Amino acid sequence: MRRSSSAAWLAAALGVLAVPALGADDVDGKAVYEIRCAPCHGSGGGGDGPAAAALEPKPRNFHDPAFWRGRTRTSLRLTVEQGRPGTMMSPFKGVLTDAEIDGVVRYVESFRPAP
DSSP: OOHHHHHHHHHHHHTOOOOOOOOTTTOOHHHHHHHHTHHHHOTTSSSOOTTGGGOSSOOOOTTOHHHHTTOOHHHHHHHHHHOOTTSSOOOOBTTBOHHHHHHHHHHHHTTOOOO
């Protein structure tokens, strides 16, 4: 196992974000998502991560067309930054950099169903 993949695995196991400092357009939103979001939302964005069964309300399914009605990039970003009161969706402002939040938002948008 390469050192970098060992470090990433260890960081994920400890719940620590291990994304190298990159430019705003270079952040791998998928890598951040896998560490920070997939435990609840699932790797495929279906709201079925390993922690989802224990959560009420259930995490969002990013493939559900109803989720996307009226949803904008700005509203997604605010949710990541501020969390969702009354749910286990915690705020990530101050935890993730602005570039990491933007990367996650771009990645979550990739789950949007085709019109």
